[in-house]
Amino acid sequence: MDLSYxxxxxxxxxxxxxxxxENARAIPKHFGVNRPTAEAVAWQRLLIERGYVARxxxxxxxxAECPPDIMRAQILGEEFARARAPxxxxxxxxxxxxxxxxxxxxxxxxxxxxxxxxRGELIWCQGYSExxxxxxxxxxxxxxxxxxxxxxxxxxxxxxxxxHAADMMFALVRTELEAKNxxxxxxxxxxxxxxxxxxxxxxxxxxxxxxxxEVFLTDVRVPKHQVIGARGDGWRVSNSTLKHERGMLGxxxxxxxxxxxxxxxxxxxxxxxxxxxxxxxxxDRAMRLQGxxxxxxxxxxxxxxxxxxxxxxxxxxLIVKLQATELNHQIAALAVDVMGExxxxxxxxxxxxxxxxxxxxxxxxxxxxxxxxxxxIQRNIIAERGLGLPREPKMAKL
Amino acid sequence: MDFSLSENQLLLQEQVGKAVRCLVPMERLRxxxxxxxxxxxxxxxxxxxxxxxxxxxxxxxxxxGLGLLDAVVVAEELGRCATPCAFLGSVVAAPIALIExxxxxxxxxxxxxxxxxxxxxxxxxxxxxxxxxxxARIHVRNxxxxxxxxxxxxxxxxxxxxxADHAGGLFLVDTLARxxxxxxxxxxxxxxxAFEIVFDEVPADPLPGxxxxxxxxxxxxxxLALAADILGASGHMLREAVAYAGxxxxxxxxxxxxxxxxxxxxxxxxELEPGRALLWYAAHAFDLALQDSHVCALHAKAYxxxxxxxxxxxxxxxxxxxxxxxxxxxxxxFKRINWSxxxxxxxxxxREQAWLAQASLEQSR
Numbered sequence: 037m038d039l040s041y042x043x044x045x046x047x048x049x050x051x052x053x054x055x056x057x058e059n060a061r062a063i064p065k066h067f068g069v070n071r072p073t074a075e076a077v078a079w080q081r082l083l084i085e086r087g088y089v090a091r092x093x094x095x096x097x098x099x100a101e102c103p104p105d106i107m108r109a110q111i112l113g114e115e116f117a118r119a120r121a122p123x124x125x126x127x128x129x130x131x132x133x134x135x136x137x138x139x140x141x142x143x144x145x146x147x148x149x150x151x152x153x154x155r156g157e158l159i160w161c162q163g164y165s166e167x168x169x170x171x172x173x174x175x176x177x178x179x180x181x182x183x184x185x186x187x188x189x190x191x192x193x194x195x196x197x198x199x200h201a202a203d204m205m206f207a208l209v210r211t212e213l214e215a216k217n218x219x220x221x222x223x224x225x226x227x228x229x230x231x232x233x234x235x236x237x238x239x240x241x242x243x244x245x246x247x248x249x250e251v252f253l254t255d256v257r258v259p260k261h262q263v264i265g266a267r268g269d270g271w272r273v274s275n276s277t278l279k280h281e282r283g284m285l286g287x288x289x290x291x292x293x294x295x296x297x298x299x300x301x302x303x304x305x306x307x308x309x310x311x312x313x314x315x316x317x318x319x320d321r322a323m324r325l326q327g328x329x330x331x332x333x334x335x336x337x338x339x340x341x342x343x344x345x346x347x348x349x350x351x352x353x354l355i356v357k358l359q360a361t362e363l364n365h366q367i368a369a370l371a372v373d374v375m376g377e378x379x380x381x382x383x384x385x386x387x388x389x390x391x392x393x394x395x396x397x398x399x400x401x402x403x404x405x406x407x408x409x410x411x412x413i414q415r416n417i418i419a420e421r422g423l424g425l426p427r428e429p430k431m432a433k434l
Numbered sequence: 435m436d437f438s439l440s441e442n443q444l445l446l447q448e449q450v451g452k453a454v455r456c457l458v459p460m461e462r463l464r465x466x467x468x469x470x471x472x473x474x475x476x477x478x479x480x481x482x483x484x485x486x487x488x489x490x491x492x493x494x495x496x497x498x499g500l501g502l503l504d505a506v507v508v509a510e511e512l513g514r515c516a517t518p519c520a521f522l523g524s525v526v527a528a529p530i531a532l533i534e535x536x537x538x539x540x541x542x543x544x545x546x547x548x549x550x551x552x553x554x555x556x557x558x559x560x561x562x563x564x565x566x567x568x569x570a571r572i573h574v575r576n577x578x579x580x581x582x583x584x585x586x587x588x589x590x591x592x593x594x595x596x597x598a599d600h601a602g603g604l605f606l607v608d609t610l611a612r613x614x615x616x617x618x619x620x621x622x623x624x625x626x627x628a629f630e631i632v633f634d635e636v637p638a639d640p641l642p643g644x645x646x647x648x649x650x651x652x653x654x655x656x657x658l659a660l661a662a663d664i665l666g667a668s669g670h671m672l673r674e675a676v677a678y679a680g681x682x683x684x685x686x687x688x689x690x691x692x693x694x695x696x697x698x699x700x701x702x703x704x705e706l707e708p709g710r711a712l713l714w715y716a717a718h719a720f721d722l723a724l725q726d727s728h729v730c731a732l733h734a735k736a737y738x739x740x741x742x743x744x745x746x747x748x749x750x751x752x753x754x755x756x757x758x759x760x761x762x763x764x765x766x767x768f769k770r771i772n773w774s775x776x777x778x779x780x781x782x783x784x785r786e787q788a789w790l791a792q793a794s795l796e797q798s799r
Contacts, residue, residue, distance in 0.1 A: 037436065037437065037438065037439070037440070037503060037714065037718045038435065038436045039435055039436075039437065039718070040435065041435050045435075107435060110435075316786060319785075319786070319789050320782055320785050320786065323733075323785035323786070323788055323789050324736075324781075324785060326733070326788075327712070327733040327736055327737045327785065327788075328708070328737065330712055330715075330730065330733055330737075331708035331709055331711060331712040331733075331737050332708050334437065334708070334711035334712050334714065334715040335707065335708040335710075335711040335712075337435075337437040337711065337715075338437050338438065338710075338711045338714075340435075340437065341435065341436055341437040341438045342438070345438075351703060351707060352707050355703065355704040355707055355708075358700075358704050359704050359708060412693070412697070414700075415693075415696060415697045415700035415701065415704075416693065416696060416697075416700070418700035418703060418704060419690070419696035419697070419699050419700040420696070422700070422703060423676045423699055423700070423703060424676065424680070425676060425679055425680060425690040425691070425695075425696050425699060426680060426687075426688045426690050426691040427691060428691050428692075428693065429687055429691060
């Protein structure tokens with residue numbers, strides 16, 4: 037156990053601190069909901085130039101091409117969080133599609149898409165889930181039929197984040213109808229959202245925002261060269277993407293920052309002149325969540341060390357998404373509880389606290405527990421891959 | 435940065451684990467706590483062969499000079515086997531108290547014997563750490579101790595007692611001293627025991643450096659050792675549950691293939707695992723005397739007490755009816771986890787202490 041950083045890493049930390057201090061004015065105030073604002077794009081360019089984001093992307097595709105260094109990535113995360121500066125653009129194109137493309141794409145595909153994606157010029161949405169294929173993704177029924185040099189796609193996608201603002205979609209479609217194994221015959225394909233036959237309908241969620249969409253695909257013609265990896269191999273290709281998605285869902289710094297905000301709220305929120313933090317009943321709930329957040333913080337450091345050494349702690353890694361999303365939800369739940377009747381108020385209502393932020397989180401974090409594999413699916417994965425319990429027996433074919 | 439156990443710590447873990455599994459097979463466990471065996475002399479001899487008593491004793495006094503993180507690694511292995519033997523008093527509390535508050539003479543005369551395992555120390559420190567029940571507490575008058583301590587542990591087979599009074603003073607008392615009466619209290623966990631000790635003007639040897647800060651450090655070591663014991667005992671229960679679920683057949687398939695059973699196991703594992711990292715950090719922070727070490731020690735025991743309860747309950751449930759029988763014996767671990775969770779403060783009480791400690795830390799900044 038040695039929690040100090042090497043001299044090289046300490047000087048990197050100072051470099052990052054200096055950069056953030058010198059460029060404080062360039063930190064974007066507005067980031068853009070679906071498409072990044074001009075200041076966010078400029079910030080992203082600056083960070084790529086410095087080698088702070090797109091670190092693993094080769095220079096010929098517009099990236100920083102830094103050797104993998106988990107400690108540097110960690111230091112960047114810590115220092116940017118401390119300065120309340122966004123560590124670059126966050127979208128599914130950058131976090132999920134680019135790593136997949138780097139692993140599976142052709143040279144032409146990489147040339148065509150990576151640079152524009154990491155600069156924030158090309159916005160992607162993810163076409164995986166379908167009305168009948170959520171947790172059981174392999175049962176998807178959007179079909180692609182061969183026609184000369186193209187595929188013609190018919191079907192429907194759902195829960196498609198930012199589809200209404202996206203330029204492109206990376207999607208899973210079924211190409212081999214007769215494949216015996218449902219995991220085969222699925223193809224990973226990219227399509228322009230401008231292609232005729234695509235209809236996007238926004239799906240309003242419980243927070244009141246339209247974060248998701250339904251996407252209807254009717255005779256959508258896509259050139260075959262836009263397939264990523266081999267035809268019929270989409271399950272394997274997409275699994276590397278899911279790995280990236282599930283890995284990014286636990287951020288202990290965010291949870292600890294929320295605990296600090298929660299304790300601040302509890303100090304300010306008074307009933308008959310007594311603040312919630314003065315009452316042991318409320319205090320214990322807050323301290324319980326703080327203990328959990330601390331445990332997740334050190335758990336992440338343990339995983340970080342393992343990754344640095346090239347070891348994979350399977351069970352500890354698999355539990356992060358389940359525990360972190362649940363923790364966030366409980367933090368929001370306590371905040372709303374503490375507000376009592378004030379917790380009824382939403383958005384800009386008179387007297388509302390932080391514009392209804394905590395209520396929004398309570399609802400949004402419930403979505404996080406469901407998204408990217410529901411909590412139940414996560415538990416199955418933990419039990420089977422983490423603990424080695426037997427899989428559910430295959431049902432007789434219907 | 436390296437947040438992991440060192441090669442030496444992994445080796446220690448392996449060696450102690452292997453040895454303790456041999457020392458305490460199931461049939462040995464069944465004899466634990468019976469009258470005449472409360473000290474578990476055979477297991478203590480095994481500890482001495484392994485050098486466990488000298489774990490925290492500095493090298494110049496014949497010990498290994500290791501830190502609390504190393505002791506925590508050993509405690510986890512003891513918990514894994516529900517080992518019926520003294521550990522908290524002689525191996526953990528006495529060296530820490532002597533190192534931090536003992537006079538040079540006390541250190542020079544007592545620590546070498548403690549390291550050899552020939553001097554064994556029980557502890558009566560529960561009241562100032564967890565609050566006094568039944569007004570049990572110790573007063574000092576003219577250097578003599580009067581009062582009562584409940585939940586003294588590792589008393590069987592001990593030559594001395596480490597006693598704390600309510601002002602944070604620490605004293606060593608000879609177990610044969612006049613005015614001292616000890617009464618065995620039956621507890622849920624037969625692998626460890628508690629004693630009620632009555633002091634009637636008992637002569638005592640004070641540790642000159644004692645006071646609230648040392649008592650706080652002593653409390654942290656005891657709580658982290660118990661938290662580690664819970665981690666080990668819970669790890670054992672979880673592994674048993676997973677093994678059973680993988681083989682036990684019902685409705686023509688292993689019960690572990692049913693989602694309901696899988697989720698009991700997955701939830702137990704997901705609760706427990708982050709506690710390991712928190713425990714490691716808290717012990718490491720103790721060794722380096724970092725500012726947040728006390729708050730983290732309180733959180734670590736509170737966290738693992740609750741996680742341990744989830745694991746213990748789920749593991750019994752996965753076993754079904756056989757899980758509650760004496761024949762299977764899973765209850766030894768169930769009881770041990772609950773015992774450890776209660777000694778020196780349960781989760782809610784410890785979190786309140788963590789809040790107060792954190793608030794005073796922030797005020798001092």
